[in-house]
Amino acid sequence: MWTPGKSITLSIVCTHIIIAILIILSVSLPFVHETALFKNSFLFNTEQFMTSVPFLYGGFLVVLIILIILRRLLLNIKKQDVFIRSNVRLLRIISWLCYLAAIILLAGSFTTIIFFFIGMAAGFIGLIVRVVKNVIDAAVEIKEDADFTI
Amino acid sequence: MSTEKNMGITVNIDVMMAKKKISAGELSSQIGITPANLSILKNNKAKAVRFSTLEALCKVLECQPGDILSFEDKE
Numbered sequence: 537m538w539t540p541g542k543s544i545t546l547s548i549v550c551t552h553i554i555i556a557i558l559i560i561l562s563v564s565l566p567f568v569h570e571t572a573l574f575k576n577s578f579l580f581n582t583e584q585f586m587t588s589v590p591f592l593y594g595g596f597l598v599v600l601i602i603l604i605i606l607r608r609l610l611l612n613i614k615k616q617d618v619f620i621r622s623n624v625r626l627l628r629i630i631s632w633l634c635y636l637a638a639i640i641l642l643a644g645s646f647t648t649i650i651f652f653f654i655g656m657a658a659g660f661i662g663l664i665v666r667v668v669k670n671v672i673d674a675a676v677e678i679k680e681d682a683d684f685t686i
Numbered sequence: 687m688s689t690e691k692n693m694g695i696t697v698n699i700d701v702m703m704a705k706k707k708i709s710a711g712e713l714s715s716q717i718g719i720t721p722a723n724l725s726i727l728k729n730n731k732a733k734a735v736r737f738s739t740l741e742a743l744c745k746v747l748e749c750q751p752g753d754i755l756s757f758e759d760k761e
Contacts, residue, residue: 684733686723 544614551607555600562596584648591644591651598637605630619672619679627669634662694758697727697735702747702754717742 569585609626617623641655703713714724719739726732727739740751747754 681733684726684731686719686727686732686735686739 541614544610548607548610548614551603551610555603555607558596558600558603562593565592588644588647588651591640591647594640594644595637595654598633598640602630602633602637605633619675621676624669624673624676627665627672631662631666631669634658634665638662694760696730696756696758697732697754698756699728699743699747699754702749706747708746713746716746 605626609623609630612618612620612623612626635658638655638659641651641658645652645655699713703710708716710724710728711721714721717724717739719727727735743754744751
């Protein structure tokens with residue numbers, strides 16, 4: 537039977553899988569790019585790839601940090617520590633990192649138009665995470681009021 | 687009823703407890719709250735008190751709300 541505990545475990549497992557994929561992709565991308573599939577592609581040919589590398593890996597690094605913080609957040613939730621100041625701080629950091637990723641990708645959008653759209657998406661996700669942070673912050677206030685209501 | 691940080695509502699149940707010669711454990715058990723919550727109340731860390739709790743306190747300590755609550759304007 538599906539339970540909230542199993543759901544959180546699934547989220548943690550998915551986070552670990554995506555971290556692993558990201559690391560493998562980061563390491564193997566230069567080699568994968570040498571394949572004919574990408575080398576002569578319309579969107580990501582060799583010239584574009586070389587100029588986009590700093591922005592690509594910058595984005596990868598930021599996303600990796602986001603995933604590590606997300607894992608920390610999920611572990612807190614698994615321990616039943618949901619509405620706590622620490623989680624509000626983690627969500628704030630995630631939102632700012634999303635904005636950073638957006639800036640990096642938007643800056644690199646001159647290399648390929650794909651970065652522009654992904655950068656805009658990252659900024660939008662950062663905004664959504666920030667709103668979620670505001671909601672959790674309000675919930676923490678309400679919980680503290682309730683905890684100290686005798 | 688709530689106690690905001692800048693407001694000066696003080697809960698003074700120590701005096702009434704001494705008058706009635708009742709311990710914290712006994713009092714918490716009689717009014718139906720945990721010793722931890724009674725401690726929060728006594729140390730003025732509570733943000734709000736339910737009327738039901740206040741009623742139970744007044745009943746056990748045989749006093750009026752004004753005997754255990756005081757206000758001081760701290761602004």
